[in-house]
Amino acid sequence: MRVTFLGTGSAMPTGERFQTGLLLEDPDGEAAPLLVDCGSGVLHGLASSTVGYEGIETVLLTHHHLDHVSDLMALLKARWLAGETDIEIVGPEGTEALVDGLFAAHEYMDGRLDLSVREIGPGEHAVGGYGIDAVETVHSMYCLAYRFETDDAVFTFSADTEAIASVADLAEGSAVLAHDCSFPDGIDVDNHPTPSQLGAVLSGCDVGRVYLTHLYPHTDGRHEEMTDSVEKRFDGDVRVARDGLTVDLRRRDEG
Ligand SMILES: [Zn+2]
Ligand SMILES: [Zn+2]
Secondary structure, three states: EEEEEEEEEOOOOOOOEOEEEEEEOOOOOOOOOOOOOOOOOOHHHHHHHOOOHHHHHHHEEOOOOHHHOOOOHHHHHHHHHHHOOOEEEOOOOOHHHHHHHHHHHHHHHHHOOEEEEEEOOEEEEEOOOOEEEEOOOOOOOOOOOEEEEOOOOEEEEEOOOOOOOHHHHHHHHOOOOEEOOOOOOOOOOOOOHHHHHHHOOOOOOOEEEEEEEOOHHHOOOOOOHHHHHHHOOOEEEEEEEEOEEEOOOOOOOOO
């Protein structure tokens, strides 16, 4: 599996960080490219990837905050103009209402696409050729974290969440976990974790590498301090994600 961070920012994007979006590919397997979340800027990130927006037939949403869905309609329009009209949108409860509302607001798009929408809840599902497992997170809106599995790798994405044991359990055995780490330590925040909170919940967790993502501008200049803080409690490799970063994952050898 190959994971590309298209957007590692948040609802307050910076010049270096688009809002949230991840591109999953399965170069050695059968699964098609999968877009996970589609915040503002992600369409541009996708256009500069080798897959392009033409290559995305499935979009998986974690939740419906704007920084995760802003570019969704723009993606559909770009695909339509490129002659690619098949698309499936998968997401938590409320995804159908969101998509219906977007088409009601942009009526001229209605009937242009061969669109299907599927709502999923916690548990196991097949999405775009990936086996996924979902758990509900702790956030200001209903939100799902996802574990993705292919023949060669396991990857987990926390989506937006406080640091919670159920997401750490979901990530157990993953080669890579991309986790919300919106703010540095010292900021009093709900709905997102600080690095020390994240480190505490990941303590003892078997994950090869953690990428901190969903970064607010408050984290600028504090990345080293943030990774150090997580590593104080979590015995693994911790890095800060950046837009355009591609990570090749292989299933870790057991034992
Ligand atoms: Zn967000
Ligand atoms: Zn959110």
